[in-house]
Amino acid sequence: MLAWSIDALQAVEAVTQIVVALPHGVSEAPPGTIGAPGGEHRSQSVRAALRAAAGEGDPVIVHDAARPLVTPAIFQAALDELAAGGWDCTIAAMPVIDTIKRAADGIVSDTLDRSTLWAVQTPQIFRRAALERALDVPESVLRSATDDAWLVERQGGSVRIVASPPENFKVTTPADLRAAELALRERAGVHA
Secondary structure: OHHHHHHHHHOOOOOOOOEEEEOOOOOOOOOOOEEEEOOOOHHHHHHHHHHHOOOOOOOEEEOOOOOOOOOHHHHHHHHHHHHHOOOOEEEEEEEOOOOOEEEEOOEEEEEOOHHHOEEEEEEEEEOHHHHHHHHOOOHHHHHHOOOHHHHHHOOOOOEEEEEOOOOOOOOOOHHHHHHHHHHHHHHHOOOO
16 A cells, blocks of 8 residues: 555655655665654654654655555645645545534534534644644643544644545445445446
């Protein structure tokens, strides 16, 4: 899955280096990338990767390898939106299509207006200074972050959504992996 994401990143002209947060026990980065030791939590890994990135590159792309169906076009759309506005961050997201209810202990308290809800994905693209400020917080805050855009939001930063297709889904189960493999074979014109 990592290789598929790296391939998509390498196809984006603006990308000059790729830093991979490596899992514990892995010391060698994939060819053409820079390795950084991954952290216990997502934002710890992002912070380590940002520190390993040479120079003062701006903007900075954060992407989960668990979304291997990302395309160069998704990266480019988010980059273009960041360049067009005065945003601190742009994030790929998809409108929520299901009805969402708030509940505690199985008891529904209310139904949310889905017309204002978005399912957040990656890539998330940041102005480097905004991401550095957002990651300069106590470890307890990093542990609670489910995405890095939230860290920017909590400091008053501006985050802009870029609509992303459903195909940019997160692979978390064996069924997701089978669906991703099938979609990638179809992209490549290989029939099972």
